[in-house]
Amino acid sequence: MKLIIGNKNYSSWSLRAWLACKQSGLHFEELTVPMLGEDWQHVQTSSEELAPSHGKVPILWDGEAVVWDSLAIIDYLADKVGRDRFWPKDEAARAMARSMVAEMHSSYLPLRRTLPMNVRKRIPDAPMTDEVRADIVRILTLWAEARARFGKGGPFLFGxxxxxDLIYAPVVSRFLTYGIGVPGFAQAYMQAVWEHDWMQAWIAAAEAEEWVIEQYEIPEKS
Structure with missing residues (x-):
């Protein structure tokens, strides 16, 4: 398998797909395509490997099979290795986990736009709108419910x-980057995600990158 991703410092969806590949336990090759560089548009339009996704990352190639979009990649890999590797066995827990993943996939646009992922930086007192605050409250509420109902077996959302967890990992990164104040249970959860071996490997690679995307370096003003 080959996973094509964007800059590790900025690409939240690439992080999700990369963590999904790690979670699968399958061997995969990774290829980083620097986003928004001088030749980015040329790469998007000319690369045969990116053609199925119209130049977007991440995209996973598995022989003749090609999968793009992080959620589709999760589902594809779960079908290959067994869904229990990705989803809780308990029916009620699995229902909530699927709903939380789908909501993250389709929602929280104010948070994404105002607080872009930037693994390397720390930007305290970032500009905040009511819409962003509402997104943060909603996410923390879901985290609290998942941990309280289904998190007894370990430090993650469903144990x-x-x-x-891999879907919400970029949110953990954002909360740390922008110094978002969270209650104690969320601090413990975020620490567990941040200190996970796979996350530490991603963070180290992000910090070693030389690419800088200026529009993601300065938070959007409110």
């Missing part, structure tokens, strides 16, 4: 590391 053991799974699809919900």
């Amino acid at each position: 053991t590391f799974g699809a919900a």
Whole structure:
């Protein structure tokens, strides 16, 4: 398998797909395509490997099979290795985990636009709108419910590391970057995600990158 991703410092969806590949336990090759560089548009339009996704990352190639979009990649890999590797076995827990993953996939646009992922930086007192605050409250509410109802088996949302955690990992990064104040249970959860071996490997690679995307370096003004 080959996973094509964007800059590790900035690409939240690439992080999700990369963590999904790690979670699968399958061997994969990774290829980083620097986003928004001088030749980015040329790469998007000319690369045969990016053609199925119209130049977007991440995209996973597995022989003749090609999968793009992080959620589709999670589902594809879960089908290959067994869904229990990604999703809770308990029916009620699995229902909530799927719903939380789907909501992260389709929602929280104010948070994404105002507080872009930037693994390397720390930007305290970032500009905040009511819409962003509402997104943060909603996410913390879901985290609290998942931990209280289904998190007894470990430090992650549903006990053991799974699809919900890898989907919310970029949110953990954002909360740390912008100094978002969170309650104690969320601090403990974020620490567990941040200190996970796979996250530490991603963070080290992000910090070693030389690419800088200026529009993601300065938070959007409110």
